[in-house]
Protein backbone atom coordinates (compact mmCIF):
# COMPACT_ATOMS: atom_id res chain seq x y z
CA UNK A 142 0.00 0.00 0.00
CA UNK A 143 1.50 3.34 -1.06
CA UNK A 144 1.66 6.03 1.59
CA UNK A 145 0.78 9.67 1.00
CA UNK A 146 1.58 12.68 3.18
CA UNK A 147 -0.66 15.68 2.53
CA UNK A 148 0.29 19.19 3.65
CA UNK A 149 -2.24 22.00 3.28
CA UNK A 150 -1.78 25.76 3.28
CA UNK A 151 -4.30 28.59 3.01
CA UNK A 152 -8.03 28.97 3.10
CA UNK A 153 -10.92 26.66 3.87
CA UNK A 154 -11.32 25.88 0.15
CA UNK A 155 -7.85 24.34 0.22
CA UNK A 156 -8.60 22.44 3.43
CA UNK A 157 -11.78 21.19 1.82
CA UNK A 158 -9.94 20.18 -1.40
CA UNK A 159 -7.40 18.26 0.69
CA UNK A 160 -10.18 16.44 2.53
CA UNK A 161 -11.62 15.28 -0.80
CA UNK A 162 -8.18 14.30 -2.14
CA UNK A 163 -7.60 12.23 1.02
CA UNK A 164 -11.03 10.64 0.56
CA UNK A 165 -10.16 9.61 -3.02
CA UNK A 166 -6.75 8.33 -2.00
CA UNK A 167 -8.03 6.13 0.80
CA UNK A 168 -10.87 4.71 -1.28
CA UNK A 169 -8.29 3.80 -3.94
CA UNK A 170 -6.07 1.86 -1.58
CA UNK A 171 -3.56 4.53 -0.52
CA UNK A 172 -2.75 5.21 3.11
CA UNK A 173 -2.55 8.76 4.51
CA UNK A 174 0.42 9.12 6.87
CA UNK A 175 1.17 11.75 9.48
CA UNK A 176 4.91 12.07 8.79
CA UNK A 177 6.47 13.10 5.51
CA UNK A 178 9.41 10.79 6.14
CA UNK A 179 7.05 7.77 6.01
CA UNK A 180 5.59 8.76 2.64
CA UNK A 181 6.03 7.46 -0.89
CA UNK A 182 4.25 10.56 -2.17
CA UNK A 183 4.15 14.05 -0.65
CA UNK A 184 1.36 16.37 -1.79
CA UNK A 185 1.72 20.09 -1.09
CA UNK A 186 -1.59 21.92 -1.40
CA UNK A 187 -0.40 25.49 -1.85
CA UNK A 188 -1.84 28.97 -1.30
CA UNK A 189 -0.76 32.03 -3.24
CA UNK A 190 -2.53 34.70 -1.22
CA UNK A 191 0.45 35.47 0.99
CA UNK A 192 3.68 36.98 -0.27
CA UNK A 193 6.48 34.80 -1.65
CA UNK A 194 4.26 31.71 -1.83
CA UNK A 195 6.37 30.24 -4.61
CA UNK A 196 9.70 30.70 -2.82
CA UNK A 197 8.17 29.16 0.29
CA UNK A 198 7.15 26.18 -1.80
CA UNK A 199 10.70 25.69 -3.07
CA UNK A 200 12.09 25.98 0.45
CA UNK A 201 9.62 23.37 1.63
CA UNK A 202 10.50 21.04 -1.26
CA UNK A 203 14.19 21.44 -0.36
CA UNK A 204 13.44 20.52 3.27
CA UNK A 205 11.50 17.42 2.23
CA UNK A 206 14.28 16.35 -0.11
CA UNK A 207 16.89 16.91 2.59
CA UNK A 208 14.94 14.80 5.09
CA UNK A 209 14.31 11.92 2.64
CA UNK A 210 15.96 8.57 3.36
CA UNK A 211 18.66 7.36 0.92
CA UNK A 212 17.28 5.59 -2.19
CA UNK A 213 16.88 1.82 -2.06
CA UNK A 214 18.40 -0.13 -4.95
CA UNK A 215 16.14 -0.52 -8.05
CA UNK A 216 13.48 1.88 -6.78
CA UNK A 217 11.38 3.35 -9.57
CA UNK A 218 10.85 6.53 -7.59
CA UNK A 219 14.51 6.85 -6.67
CA UNK A 220 13.78 6.13 -2.99
CA UNK A 221 12.91 9.65 -2.03
CA UNK A 222 9.20 10.47 -2.05
CA UNK A 223 7.53 11.78 -5.17
CA UNK A 224 6.48 15.37 -4.66
CA UNK A 225 3.31 16.76 -6.21
CA UNK A 226 2.18 20.37 -6.04
CA UNK A 227 -1.53 21.17 -5.86
CA UNK A 228 -3.53 24.32 -5.15
CA UNK A 229 -3.28 27.94 -6.27
CA UNK A 230 0.50 28.10 -6.87
CA UNK A 231 0.20 24.98 -9.04
CA UNK A 232 -2.65 26.52 -11.05
CA UNK A 233 -0.96 29.90 -11.49
CA UNK A 234 2.57 28.79 -12.26
CA UNK A 235 1.94 25.44 -13.96
CA UNK A 236 4.86 23.93 -15.82
CA UNK A 237 7.19 26.83 -15.03
CA UNK A 238 7.45 25.44 -11.47
CA UNK A 239 9.77 22.67 -12.72
CA UNK A 240 12.26 25.06 -14.26
CA UNK A 241 12.16 27.48 -11.34
CA UNK A 242 12.60 24.71 -8.81
CA UNK A 243 15.56 23.44 -10.84
CA UNK A 244 17.08 26.94 -10.82
CA UNK A 245 16.42 27.27 -7.09
CA UNK A 246 18.29 24.00 -6.51
CA UNK A 247 21.37 25.13 -8.48
CA UNK A 248 20.12 23.69 -11.77
CA UNK A 249 19.85 20.22 -10.34
CA UNK A 250 16.43 18.99 -11.39
CA UNK A 251 17.01 15.55 -9.96
CA UNK A 252 14.87 15.09 -6.86
CA UNK A 253 12.73 18.17 -7.52
CA UNK A 254 9.00 18.38 -8.04
CA UNK A 255 7.45 15.46 -9.92
CA UNK A 256 3.96 16.59 -10.88
CA UNK A 257 1.62 19.57 -10.82
CA UNK A 258 -2.14 19.38 -10.25
CA UNK A 259 -4.29 22.48 -10.80
CA UNK A 260 -7.21 23.54 -8.61
CA UNK A 261 -9.83 21.97 -10.90
CA UNK A 262 -7.81 18.83 -11.66
CA UNK A 263 -7.82 17.39 -8.12
CA UNK A 264 -10.47 14.83 -9.14
CA UNK A 265 -7.79 13.13 -11.28
CA UNK A 266 -5.19 12.92 -8.50
CA UNK A 267 -5.19 9.11 -8.48
CA UNK A 268 -4.30 8.71 -12.17
CA UNK A 269 -1.70 11.49 -11.82
CA UNK A 270 -0.01 9.75 -8.89
CA UNK A 271 -0.14 6.43 -10.70
CA UNK A 272 1.59 7.95 -13.72
CA UNK A 273 4.29 9.38 -11.49
CA UNK A 274 4.73 6.07 -9.64
CA UNK A 275 5.12 4.44 -13.04
CA UNK A 276 8.09 6.64 -13.72
CA UNK A 277 6.49 9.48 -15.66
CA UNK A 278 8.06 12.80 -14.65
CA UNK A 279 7.11 16.46 -14.95
CA UNK A 280 3.45 15.68 -15.53
CA UNK A 281 1.09 18.68 -15.43
CA UNK A 282 -2.71 18.64 -15.21
CA UNK A 283 -4.31 22.08 -15.16
CA UNK A 284 -7.47 20.84 -16.87
CA UNK A 285 -11.13 21.38 -16.07
CA UNK A 286 -13.12 19.80 -13.30
CA UNK A 287 -14.71 16.49 -14.34
CA UNK A 288 -18.50 16.61 -14.65
CA UNK A 289 -18.80 13.69 -12.24
CA UNK A 290 -16.37 15.17 -9.67
CA UNK A 291 -17.24 13.73 -6.25
CA UNK A 292 -17.68 16.53 -3.68
CA UNK A 293 -18.40 14.26 -0.73
CA UNK A 294 -15.76 13.83 1.97
CA UNK A 295 -15.58 10.61 3.95
CA UNK A 296 -16.00 11.22 7.71
CA UNK A 297 -12.56 9.78 8.44
CA UNK A 298 -10.87 12.42 6.24
CA UNK A 299 -12.58 15.49 7.68
CA UNK A 300 -10.39 17.81 9.73
CA UNK A 301 -13.01 17.46 12.47
CA UNK A 302 -15.69 14.84 13.10
CA UNK A 303 -17.96 17.57 14.46
CA UNK A 304 -17.50 20.46 12.00
CA UNK A 305 -17.68 20.10 8.22
CA UNK A 306 -16.92 22.46 5.34
CA UNK A 307 -19.45 22.36 2.52
CA UNK A 308 -18.36 24.19 -0.66
CA UNK A 309 -21.35 25.86 -2.33
CA UNK A 310 -19.56 28.05 -4.88
CA UNK A 311 -16.04 28.01 -6.26
CA UNK A 312 -14.03 30.62 -8.12
CA UNK A 313 -14.47 34.36 -8.32
CA UNK A 314 -15.65 36.82 -10.99
CA UNK A 315 -14.87 39.99 -9.13
CA UNK A 316 -11.31 40.73 -10.22
CA UNK A 317 -10.38 43.06 -7.38
CA UNK A 318 -7.25 44.74 -8.67
CA UNK A 319 -4.92 43.25 -6.03
CA UNK A 320 -6.09 39.65 -6.06
CA UNK A 321 -5.03 36.57 -8.00
CA UNK A 322 -7.89 34.31 -6.91
CA UNK A 323 -9.91 34.72 -10.15
CA UNK A 324 -6.81 33.44 -11.96
CA UNK A 325 -6.03 30.59 -9.58
CA UNK A 326 -9.59 29.43 -8.92
CA UNK A 327 -11.33 30.41 -12.17
CA UNK A 328 -14.79 31.88 -12.61
CA UNK A 329 -17.65 31.47 -10.15
CA UNK A 330 -19.54 28.22 -10.35
CA UNK A 331 -22.34 27.44 -7.92
CA UNK A 332 -23.11 23.89 -6.89
CA UNK A 333 -26.71 22.67 -7.25
CA UNK A 334 -28.78 23.45 -4.15
CA UNK A 335 -30.32 19.96 -4.12
CA UNK A 336 -26.82 18.42 -3.85
CA UNK A 337 -25.79 20.82 -1.07
CA UNK A 338 -28.93 19.97 0.88
CA UNK A 339 -28.33 16.25 0.41
CA UNK A 340 -24.79 16.70 1.69
CA UNK A 341 -25.97 18.60 4.78
CA UNK A 342 -28.58 15.89 5.53
CA UNK A 343 -25.84 13.27 5.20
CA UNK A 344 -23.55 15.21 7.55
CA UNK A 345 -26.36 15.57 10.08
CA UNK A 346 -26.90 11.81 10.00
CA UNK A 347 -23.16 11.37 10.60
CA UNK A 348 -23.55 13.45 13.79
CA UNK A 349 -21.74 16.51 12.42
CA UNK A 350 -22.94 19.40 14.59
CA UNK A 351 -21.79 22.40 12.59
CA UNK A 352 -21.50 23.04 8.85
CA UNK A 353 -19.67 25.92 7.21
CA UNK A 354 -21.02 26.79 3.78
CA UNK A 355 -17.88 27.97 2.03
CA UNK A 356 -16.82 29.80 -1.11
CA UNK A 357 -14.58 32.70 -2.08
CA UNK A 358 -17.80 34.75 -2.20
CA UNK A 359 -20.35 32.55 -0.60
CA UNK A 360 -23.21 35.01 -0.92
CA UNK A 361 -22.70 35.41 -4.68
CA UNK A 362 -24.27 31.94 -4.89
CA UNK A 363 -26.28 31.61 -8.13
CA UNK A 364 -27.14 28.03 -9.09
CA UNK A 365 -28.26 27.35 -12.65
CA UNK A 366 -31.58 25.91 -11.47
CA UNK A 367 -34.03 26.32 -8.63
CA UNK A 368 -34.04 22.62 -7.81
CA UNK A 369 -34.05 22.16 -4.05
CA UNK A 370 -35.01 25.76 -3.32
CA UNK A 371 -38.60 25.71 -4.66
CA UNK A 372 -40.18 25.84 -1.20
CA UNK A 373 -37.91 28.53 0.19
CA UNK A 374 -38.51 32.23 -0.18
CA UNK A 375 -35.82 34.89 -0.11
CA UNK A 376 -34.48 37.91 -1.96
CA UNK A 377 -31.44 36.04 -3.29
CA UNK A 378 -30.55 32.44 -4.08
CA UNK A 379 -28.14 32.53 -1.15
CA UNK A 380 -30.69 33.63 1.43
CA UNK A 381 -33.07 30.97 0.09
CA UNK A 382 -30.30 28.39 0.45
CA UNK A 383 -29.64 29.53 4.02
CA UNK A 384 -33.30 28.98 4.88
CA UNK A 385 -33.27 25.59 3.17
CA UNK A 386 -30.11 24.48 5.01
CA UNK A 387 -31.57 25.72 8.31
CA UNK A 388 -34.67 23.56 7.77
CA UNK A 389 -32.53 20.40 7.58
CA UNK A 390 -32.29 20.83 11.36
CA UNK A 391 -28.51 20.57 11.54
CA UNK A 392 -27.43 22.08 14.84
CA UNK A 393 -25.36 25.02 13.54
CA UNK A 394 -24.84 26.70 10.18
CA UNK A 395 -22.03 29.20 9.52
CA UNK A 396 -20.93 30.64 6.18
CA UNK A 397 -17.89 32.39 4.85
CA UNK A 398 -16.66 34.53 3.04
CA UNK A 399 -19.31 37.16 2.26
CA UNK A 400 -18.78 39.72 -0.51
CA UNK A 401 -20.10 43.12 0.63
CA UNK A 402 -21.75 44.10 -2.67
CA UNK A 403 -23.79 40.88 -2.69
CA UNK A 404 -24.64 40.99 1.02
CA UNK A 405 -28.41 41.44 0.83
CA UNK A 406 -30.25 42.51 4.03
CA UNK A 407 -32.39 39.40 3.62
CA UNK A 408 -29.39 37.35 4.82
CA UNK A 409 -29.77 39.03 8.22
CA UNK A 410 -33.52 38.37 8.14
CA UNK A 411 -32.82 34.69 7.50
CA UNK A 412 -30.35 34.59 10.42
CA UNK A 413 -32.99 36.21 12.62
CA UNK A 414 -35.63 33.69 11.62
CA UNK A 415 -33.67 30.50 12.20
CA UNK A 416 -32.09 29.59 15.52
CA UNK A 417 -29.47 27.37 13.85
CA UNK A 418 -28.15 30.07 11.48
CA UNK A 419 -25.25 31.33 13.54
CA UNK A 420 -24.63 34.91 14.61
CA UNK A 421 -21.33 35.48 12.81
CA UNK A 422 -20.62 37.23 9.51
CA UNK A 423 -17.19 37.63 7.89
CA UNK A 424 -17.51 40.68 5.64
CA UNK A 425 -14.17 41.95 4.26
CA UNK A 426 -14.28 45.72 3.85
CA UNK A 427 -10.61 46.16 2.73
CA UNK A 428 -10.63 49.97 3.08
CA UNK A 429 -12.65 52.80 4.60
CA UNK A 430 -11.95 55.13 1.69
CA UNK A 431 -14.14 55.29 -1.41
CA UNK A 432 -11.15 56.37 -3.50
CA UNK A 433 -9.19 53.29 -2.47
CA UNK A 434 -12.22 50.98 -2.81
CA UNK A 435 -12.64 52.26 -6.36
CA UNK A 436 -8.96 51.66 -7.15
CA UNK A 437 -9.34 48.17 -5.66
CA UNK A 438 -12.43 47.67 -7.86
CA UNK A 439 -14.32 46.25 -4.91
CA UNK A 440 -17.75 47.20 -6.21
CA UNK A 441 -18.97 48.71 -2.94
CA UNK A 442 -18.76 52.13 -1.34
CA UNK A 443 -18.07 52.73 2.30
CA UNK A 444 -21.59 54.13 2.74
CA UNK A 445 -23.16 50.95 1.36
CA UNK A 446 -20.87 48.84 3.56
CA UNK A 447 -21.84 50.75 6.70
CA UNK A 448 -25.53 50.33 5.83
CA UNK A 449 -24.93 46.57 5.84
CA UNK A 450 -23.18 46.82 9.19
CA UNK A 451 -26.15 48.80 10.56
CA UNK A 452 -28.51 46.12 9.30
CA UNK A 453 -26.39 43.39 10.91
CA UNK A 454 -26.33 45.35 14.18
CA UNK A 455 -30.11 45.68 14.11
CA UNK A 456 -30.46 41.90 14.45
CA UNK A 457 -31.84 40.62 17.74
CA UNK A 458 -29.09 37.99 17.70
CA UNK A 459 -26.01 40.10 18.49
CA UNK A 460 -24.21 39.09 15.30
CA UNK A 461 -20.39 39.15 15.50
CA UNK A 462 -18.69 40.75 12.49
CA UNK A 463 -15.16 40.03 11.36
CA UNK A 464 -13.39 41.61 8.42
CA UNK A 465 -10.23 41.91 6.31
CA UNK A 466 -8.50 45.26 5.80
CA UNK A 467 -5.58 46.13 3.52
CA UNK A 468 -3.32 49.06 4.46
CA UNK A 469 -0.89 50.75 2.09
CA UNK A 470 -2.75 50.00 -1.14
CA UNK A 471 -1.07 51.92 -4.01
CA UNK A 472 -2.01 55.60 -3.86
CA UNK A 473 -3.52 55.39 -0.35
CA UNK A 474 -3.11 58.89 1.11
CA UNK A 475 -3.02 59.87 4.78
CA UNK A 476 -6.58 61.12 4.36
CA UNK A 477 -7.66 57.78 2.81
CA UNK A 478 -6.05 55.93 5.70
CA UNK A 479 -7.81 58.20 8.24
CA UNK A 480 -11.09 57.18 6.59
CA UNK A 481 -10.13 53.55 7.25
CA UNK A 482 -9.46 54.35 10.91
CA UNK A 483 -12.84 56.10 11.11
CA UNK A 484 -14.54 53.12 9.51
CA UNK A 485 -12.89 50.70 11.99
CA UNK A 486 -14.00 52.90 14.93
CA UNK A 487 -17.55 52.81 13.58
CA UNK A 488 -17.71 49.09 12.81
CA UNK A 489 -16.17 47.89 16.10
CA UNK A 490 -15.22 44.58 14.50
CA UNK A 491 -15.13 41.48 16.67
CA UNK A 492 -11.91 40.75 14.81
CA UNK A 493 -10.19 41.88 11.63
CA UNK A 494 -7.24 40.52 9.70
CA UNK A 495 -5.05 43.45 8.72
CA UNK A 496 -2.75 42.98 5.73
CA UNK A 497 0.00 45.25 4.51
CA UNK A 498 -0.58 45.50 0.76
CA UNK A 499 1.89 43.38 -1.17
CA UNK A 500 1.88 43.25 -4.96
CA UNK A 501 0.88 40.05 -6.74
CA UNK A 502 2.41 39.68 -10.16
CA UNK A 503 -0.07 39.85 -13.00
CA UNK A 504 -2.59 41.94 -11.04
CA UNK A 505 -3.38 45.53 -12.07
CA UNK A 506 -2.49 46.90 -8.63
CA UNK A 507 1.08 45.60 -8.95
CA UNK A 508 1.54 47.93 -11.94
CA UNK A 509 -0.03 50.97 -10.29
CA UNK A 510 2.08 54.00 -9.61
CA UNK A 511 2.35 55.44 -6.12
CA UNK A 512 3.29 52.22 -4.39
CA UNK A 513 3.51 52.90 -0.65
CA UNK A 514 6.77 52.43 1.23
CA UNK A 515 7.15 49.55 3.67
CA UNK A 516 7.71 51.95 6.58
CA UNK A 517 4.43 53.79 5.93
CA UNK A 518 2.60 50.47 5.56
CA UNK A 519 4.00 49.34 8.91
CA UNK A 520 3.03 52.62 10.63
CA UNK A 521 -0.51 52.34 9.27
CA UNK A 522 -0.74 48.67 10.21
CA UNK A 523 0.20 49.44 13.81
CA UNK A 524 -2.18 52.38 14.09
CA UNK A 525 -5.11 50.40 12.73
CA UNK A 526 -4.20 47.38 14.82
CA UNK A 527 -4.66 49.45 18.01
CA UNK A 528 -8.26 50.23 17.08
CA UNK A 529 -9.03 46.68 16.02
CA UNK A 530 -7.45 45.29 19.21
CA UNK A 531 -9.63 47.58 21.30
CA UNK A 532 -12.87 46.50 19.65
CA UNK A 533 -11.76 42.85 19.67
CA UNK A 534 -11.02 43.06 23.40
CA UNK A 535 -14.39 44.68 24.07
CA UNK A 536 -16.12 42.00 21.96
CA UNK A 537 -14.53 39.28 24.10
CA UNK A 538 -14.92 41.01 27.47
CA UNK A 539 -18.62 41.64 27.03
CA UNK A 540 -19.12 37.89 27.51
CA UNK A 541 -17.49 37.80 30.96
CA UNK A 542 -19.93 36.26 33.43
CA UNK A 543 -22.29 35.20 30.64
CA UNK A 544 -23.16 31.62 29.69
CA UNK A 545 -22.47 30.72 26.06
CA UNK A 546 -23.30 27.58 24.11
CA UNK A 547 -19.98 26.04 23.02
CA UNK A 548 -19.44 23.17 20.63
CA UNK A 549 -16.75 21.04 22.30
CA UNK A 550 -14.49 20.22 19.36
CA UNK A 551 -11.29 18.85 20.83
CA UNK A 552 -8.99 18.69 23.83
CA UNK A 553 -7.29 22.07 24.14
CA UNK A 554 -3.80 22.15 22.62
CA UNK A 555 -2.68 24.44 25.47
CA UNK A 556 -4.04 22.44 28.40
CA UNK A 557 -4.99 18.78 28.19
CA UNK A 558 -7.36 19.21 31.13
CA UNK A 559 -9.51 21.59 29.08
CA UNK A 560 -11.69 21.28 26.02
CA UNK A 561 -11.73 23.78 23.19
CA UNK A 562 -14.50 24.81 20.86
CA UNK A 563 -16.41 27.66 19.27
CA UNK A 564 -19.46 29.68 20.17
CA UNK A 565 -22.20 30.38 17.64
CA UNK A 566 -20.52 33.81 17.15
CA UNK A 567 -17.30 31.96 16.26
CA UNK A 568 -15.28 32.86 19.36
CA UNK A 569 -12.82 30.25 20.58
CA UNK A 570 -13.52 29.06 24.12
CA UNK A 571 -11.21 26.88 26.21
CA UNK A 572 -13.06 25.44 29.15
CA UNK A 573 -12.94 23.04 32.05
CA UNK A 574 -15.48 20.26 31.96
CA UNK A 575 -16.00 16.85 33.48
CA UNK A 576 -17.80 14.11 31.64
CA UNK A 577 -18.22 16.22 28.47
CA UNK A 578 -17.36 14.48 25.25
CA UNK A 579 -16.11 16.28 22.14
CA UNK A 580 -19.06 16.74 19.82
CA UNK A 581 -21.44 17.98 22.53
CA UNK A 582 -22.82 21.49 22.66
CA UNK A 583 -22.48 22.64 26.28
CA UNK A 584 -23.32 25.77 28.25
CA UNK A 585 -20.10 27.36 29.43
CA UNK A 586 -19.84 30.18 31.98
CA UNK A 587 -17.20 32.62 30.76
CA UNK A 588 -14.66 33.53 33.42
CA UNK A 589 -11.78 35.15 31.51
CA UNK A 590 -11.00 36.81 28.18
CA UNK A 591 -7.50 36.93 26.71
CA UNK A 592 -6.21 38.19 23.33
CA UNK A 593 -8.17 35.90 21.01
CA UNK A 594 -9.75 33.40 23.34
CA UNK A 595 -12.42 33.12 26.01
CA UNK A 596 -12.02 30.81 29.02
CA UNK A 597 -14.67 29.26 31.20
CA UNK A 598 -16.27 26.29 32.92
CA UNK A 599 -19.00 24.01 31.67
CA UNK A 600 -22.18 24.28 33.71
CA UNK A 601 -23.88 21.19 35.06
Ligand code: SF4
Nearest residue numbers: 313315316317320322
Ligand atom coordinates in the same frame (compact mmCIF):
# COMPACT_ATOMS: atom_id res chain seq x y z
S1 SF4 B 1 -13.76 39.13 -4.30
FE1 SF4 B 1 -11.88 40.20 -4.80
S2 SF4 B 1 -10.54 39.71 -3.04
FE2 SF4 B 1 -12.19 38.21 -2.99
S3 SF4 B 1 -11.43 36.44 -4.12
FE3 SF4 B 1 -12.55 37.71 -5.60
S4 SF4 B 1 -11.01 39.04 -6.52
FE4 SF4 B 1 -10.11 38.18 -4.65
